[in-house]
Amino acid sequence: MATKTRKDLGEVISEHNHKTVYVKDGVITKVFDHKFYDGSFAFKEAMYQQYAYECKISVPQVYGVFQVGEDWAISSQEIKGKTLAQMMAEDPEHKKKYVVELVKIHIQLLSRLSSNLMLPKLKDKLNSYISDSGLSSSTRYDLHVKLEKMPNHYKFCHGDFFPQNVIFDETGKYYILNWAHVTRGNASADASMTYLLFLLNGDEKAANTYLREFCKKTYTNESYVQQWISVCSAAKLKSVSDEAQKKLLLDNIDVVEY
Numbered sequence: 001m002a003t004k005t006r007k008d009l010g011e012v013i014s015e016h017n018h019k020t021v022y023v024k025d026g027v028i029t030k031v032f033d034h035k036f037y038d039g040s041f042a043f044k045e046a047m048y049q050q051y052a053y054e055c056k057i058s059v060p061q062v063y064g065v066f067q068v069g070e071d072w073a074i075s076s077q078e079i080k081g082k083t084l085a086q087m088m089a090e091d092p093e094h095k096k097k098y099v100v101e102l103v104k105i106h107i108q109l110l111s112r113l114s115s116n117l118m119l120p121k122l123k124d125k126l127n128s129y130i131s132d133s134g135l136s137s138s139t140r141y142d143l144h145v146k147l148e149k150m151p152n153h154y155k156f157c158h159g160d161f162f163p164q165n166v167i168f169d170e171t172g173k174y175y176i177l178n179w180a181h182v183t184r185g186n187a188s189a190d191a192s193m194t195y196l197l198f199l200l201n202g203d204e205k206a207a208n209t210y211l212r213e214f215c216k217k218t219y220t221n222e223s224y225v226q227q228w229i230s231v232c233s234a235a236k237l238k239s240v241s242d243e244a245q246k247k248l249l250l251d252n253i254d255v256v257e258y
C-alpha cells in the first residue's frame with residue numbers, strides 16, 4: 001500500500017515533543033516521530049479518543065490511523081476555532097475568566113464515571129511512572145506507599161487537561177483534545193496534574209486560580225488536591241528536560257509526608 005508523505009498533509013499548525021500537527025481540507029493529521037513513538041502509541045491515543053467520542057464527550061471525530069513514511073499518524077476532524085490557550089494569550093486581562101471556563105469543562109469531564117477496562121487505572125500508571133522516575137529507591141518507596149493510601153475512584157481522568165488541549169469552535173462549542181494520557185481514577189489527582197501543568201508553565205497565579213475555583217465548585221478541600229502533588233510531580237519527571245522545571249518537580253516531591 002502506498003503510504004502518504006508529510007507533503008500531502010497540509011500546513012503545520014503545531015510542533016511539540018516530536019509530534020507534528022498538520023491541517024488540510026478540514027482534516028487534522030498528527031504525526032508521531034518513529035524515533036520517539038512506536039505505532040502502538042498512535043493507535044492507543046486514537047482508541048482513547050474514539051472511546052471518549054463513544055461516551056459522548058465532546059472530542060474531534062477520529063478518521064483513522066495510518067503510516068506517513070516510517071512514522072505513524074492519526075487523522076481527525078478539524079475544529080475551526082481557538083484553543084483556550086490562544087484566547088488567554090490574546091486577552092491576558094481576562095485570564096481568570098478562561099481559567100474559570102477550564103475548570104467548568106474539567107468538572108464536566110470528571111463528573112463521568114468509567115469502569116471500562118479499556119482505560120488504564122490511574123494508580124497503575126502513576127506507579128509505573130514513579131518506578132521509572134530515576135528517583136532514589138527510598139523516595140520511590142515513599143511515593144509508592146503514599147500513592148497506595150490515596151483513595152481510588154473511577155472518574156474519567158484526562159491526564160493532560162490544560163488550556164492548549166481545549167478548543168472552541170466558531171459557535172462556542174468546546175472540544176477536548178489530546179487523549180494519550182487518559183485513565184480512570186481520582187478526580188483530585190487529575191486536578192492536581194492541571195495545577196502542576198500551570199506551575200510548570202511558569203504561571204503560579206493561574207495555577208492558584210485554577211485550584212481555588214476547582215475546589216470551590218467541587219466542595220473539595222484544597223489540601224486534598226495538594227496531597228496528590230508529589231506523586232504527580234514524580235510522574236512528570238521523565239518528560240521534562242528544562243532544569244528549572246526539574247527543580248520545581250523535585251521541590252514538590254520533597255513534601256512527601258512520612
Ligand SMILES: Nc1ncnc2c1ncn2[C@@H]1O[C@H](COP(=O)(O)OP(=O)(O)O)[C@@H](O)[C@H]1O
Nearest residue numbers: 014016019021028060077078079083164177178
Ligand atoms: N482536531 C483539531 N482541530 C483543530 N486544532 C487542533 C486539533 N487537534 C490539534 N489541534 C491543534 O494542535 C495543537 C497540538 O495538538 P495536540 O493533539 O494537543 O498535540 P500534542 O500532543 O503535541 O499536545 C493543539 O493545541 C491545537 O492547537
Ligand SMILES: [Mg+2]
Nearest residue numbers: 164165177178
Ligand atoms: Mg496538546
